[in-house]
Amino acid sequence: MKLNDLSCFEKARENLKEVVRDTPLLYSSTFSKLTGNNIYFKCENKQKTGSFKLRGAYNKIAELNCDERRKGVIASSAGNHAQGVAYAATSFGVEATVVMPLTAPLAKIQATLGYGANVIKYGEVYDECFNKAMEIREKEGVTFVHPFNDEDVIAGQGTIAFEILDKLPEVDVILVPIGGGGLISGIATAAKMLKPEIIIIGVEAEIIPSTKVSLANKKITTLPGVKSLADGISVKTPGDITFEYIKKYVDRVVTVSEDEIAYAIFILMERMKLVSEGAGAVTLAALLANKIPMSNKNIVSLISGGNIDIAMVSKIIERQLVLLKRRISFTVEIKDKVGQLGCFITKLGTLGANIIKVRQEKTWEEKGLEYADVIFEIETESKEHSIYILEALKKEEYKLEIIS
Structure with missing residues (x-):
């Protein structure tokens, strides 16, 4: 079956109408302001089974x-x-x-x-x-049942384009993750048939950009197998069927780094209260990393899935808080007398710090019996708040050493 007209997609939509959810299309004022565009999220992370x-x-x-x-x-x-x-x-x-x-x-x-x-x-x-x-x-x-290189599968994924255009006929751009190419082939083909002037941009992980490389080489190219944080799109070789649709209907492909993907997962949770797997977050990652040089456009960022391991979510949150200087660790020299540690903790509280961990270093040999080094790990509201807290402590002549 060739996807030569809308009938294949319309039939797929009929097949799916009693089964799949018409997932939300959410406008984000936060990310619209950050990017200078009107940003909407198509939330396939809310789909049954957690993905498209x-x-x-x-x-x-x-x-x-x-x-x-x-x-x-x-x-x-x-x-x-x-x-x-x-x-x-x-x-x-x-x-x-x-x-x-x-x-x-x-x-x-x-x-x-x-x-x-x-x-x-x-x-x-x-x-x-x-x-x-x-x-x-x-x-x-x-x-x-192939995960991407099959026209019936592609037609099913393409039903997402109908839902986007039904809710937002004025959409200018759709950003779609690319793995083997089934998702973007379906969305791009259906969307271009519905609205020929629409722009379709694919997003891949930088460490395994098999479609981008294949397009540059003008032939399907296999890359070494590397596992990205976006594991759902860590595909070494695009499908031969999907590659033809991508060449015909996708306007361009951009890539994002692992750090950019991790930040997008984090910020989606914090700002939109949306849990996304790595593959689902690459489209926002591209926007936040200025990989989409546009302004004043209606852009739909597809969050393709939300099936991420909870332990990985924890790691990402911890790492991002440290990178953003919202979680800092430092050593402070405190007199080893009754009440001194309590006074310091009270001071941190008045400065707005949330104390995560406190641990005393066993360094009496170096400091003598009158002083002790205490390691603190605190959370703050922002990098600026962290700087404010540290400067306030130094002004009161506390001896601090930043750990991270």
Whole structure:
């Protein structure tokens, strides 16, 4: 099936209408002011299964004939696609098997099982899972549901374009994450058919920009496998089907660094109260890093998914607070007498600091018995607030040494 007109996308939309959520399109005054554009977020992190992947998987299975459904389906995935296939197959009463790497997070394996699929844990990386899935497909005659390189899958992802244009007909630009290319192929193709003047910009992780490199080389190019914080788009090789749609309908592709992705995840949580996985945050990362040199445009930033490990969220928050100087650590020399530590803590409180940790260093040999070094870790409202607190303490002749 070639996506030559809107009929394929309209059929996909009909297939999905009782299943997928018409996810929110949220305007952000904060990011609009920061970027000089009107910024809207299309929140596929609020989709069932936590990502857009349900759309393509469900549409693919909806288009299978009775014999194909009877035989069942197989997929290979480390996360979002696995859950989308499991949910979709169960909805149709189709047996599904998903090959997942041994390194896949337990939460994602449990979610896939919970949606009704069988899970085979095999190999360390996606390519090994894919090869195992192909082996099972040949042996058992089941249908393989590709995560991106399939026109039914692409058509399902393209239904997002209808929802954006229904809510915001005056949209000028849509920013879309790129992994294997299924999402951007669907959105770009449908959006350009609906509104030819619209601009579609893809965003990739800088450390594995396989589509950007392929476009520059004018042929599909495989890059060394590197895992980005945006693991959902860490794809070594674009699909041959998706690459043709990208060449035809995508206006340009930009890349973002790991630090830029981490900051976007953090700031989305803080300012918009939206939890995004790394792949979902790359579009905002591109905006905040001035990779989209535009002004006064209506821009939709697609948050493609929200399935991020909670431990990773914690690491990102901790790191960003330190980088932004909103969490600082320092050593202070205090007289080792009753009440002196309490006075210092009270002083920090009056300056607006939130004390996270306090620990006394065992350095009497160097300082003598009258003094002790105490390590403080505090949170502040901003970098400027941190500077204010430190300067106020120094004015009162406290001896401070900044740790971080």
